[in-house]
Amino acid sequence: MEKKKYPIGPENYVLYEEIGQGATASVHRALCVPLNEIVAIKILDFERDNIDLRNISREVQTMILVDHPNVLKSHCSFVSDHNLWVVMPYMSGGSFLHIMKAAYPDGFEELVIATILREVLKGIVYLHHQGHIHRDVKAGNILVDGRGEVKLGDFGVSACLFDSGDRQRTRNTFVGTPCWYACLQESAHNRFLILF
Numbered sequence: 031m032e033k034k035k036y037p038i039g040p041e042n043y044v045l046y047e048e049i050g051q052g053a054t055a056s057v058h059r060a061l062c063v064p065l066n067e068i069v070a071i072k073i074l075d076f077e078r079d080n081i082d083l084r085n086i087s088r089e090v091q092t093m094i095l096v097d098h099p100n101v102l103k104s105h106c107s108f109v110s111d112h113n114l115w116v117v118m119p120y121m122s123g124g125s126f127l128h129i130m131k132a133a134y135p136d137g138f139e140e141l142v143i144a145t146i147l148r149e150v151l152k153g154i155v156y157l158h159h160q161g162h163i164h165r166d167v168k169a170g171n172i173l174v175d176g177r178g179e180v181k182l183g184d185f186g187v188s189a190c191l192f193d194s195g196d197r198q199r200t201r202n203t204f205v206g207t208p209c210w211y212a213c214l215q216e217s218a219h220n221r222f223l224i225l226f
């Protein structure tokens with residue numbers, strides 16, 4: 031089957047509402063006009079103060095290259111004015127953090143957690159086989175689409191085991207989300223599952 035080609039250039043997309051706001055980017059639901067398909071577009075502003083171009087370029091490269099049902103990939107990306115647009119599949123259920131906040135303030139049942147984690151772990155195993163470490167696995171970065179498919183996203187602080195020089199060394203440093211890092215360290219001896 032021929033692979034769908036997602037067009038490059040903002041004129042091919044109609045931006046709808048903002049569906050997410052991260053530290054460095056905003057994410058919009060959008061229509062890809064030539065394909066008549068709903069997508070999500072992450073827009074990063076190069077002129078923002080806290081922008082780290084190396085991280086961004088690695089995130090985009092990783093998202094273009096990955097190909098696994100449990101890893102959020104990018105269809106294409108392009109620069110428009112001082113913004114980088116990253117076009118991705120639209121995950122209409124949002125993140126598990128949002129779902130918990132909205133409907134499950136006491137957390138999910140264990141069976142649900144196990145089901146979600148099984149999918150996430152398949153994605154992580156795939157990433158590790160490709161030489162990538164995600165380094166920021168958390169509920170806010172685990173997304174679900176309209177068919178219930180679970181994907182791990184946000185490669186903003188990921189690293190590649192095949193990098194050399196400076197980047198090799200930086201993997202000994204702390205990255206990610208502080209409380210999750212602490213929780214993971216702690217629960218490595220217990221059960222990772224309770225974190226959700």
Ligand SMILES: Nc1ncnc2c1ncn2[C@@H]1O[C@H](COP(=O)(O)OP(=O)(O)OP(=O)(O)O)[C@@H](O)[C@H]1O
Nearest residue numbers: 050051052053054055057070118119120121125184
């Ligand atoms: N493909 C998508 N479909 C639907 N919602 C998405 C998609 N990608 C991201 N989002 C939403 O946007 C939010 C922010 O996205 P993302 O985590 O990629 O941005 P970020 O700036 O890298 O965030 P962070 O502050 O965690 O580094 C996510 O938590 C999620 O709610």
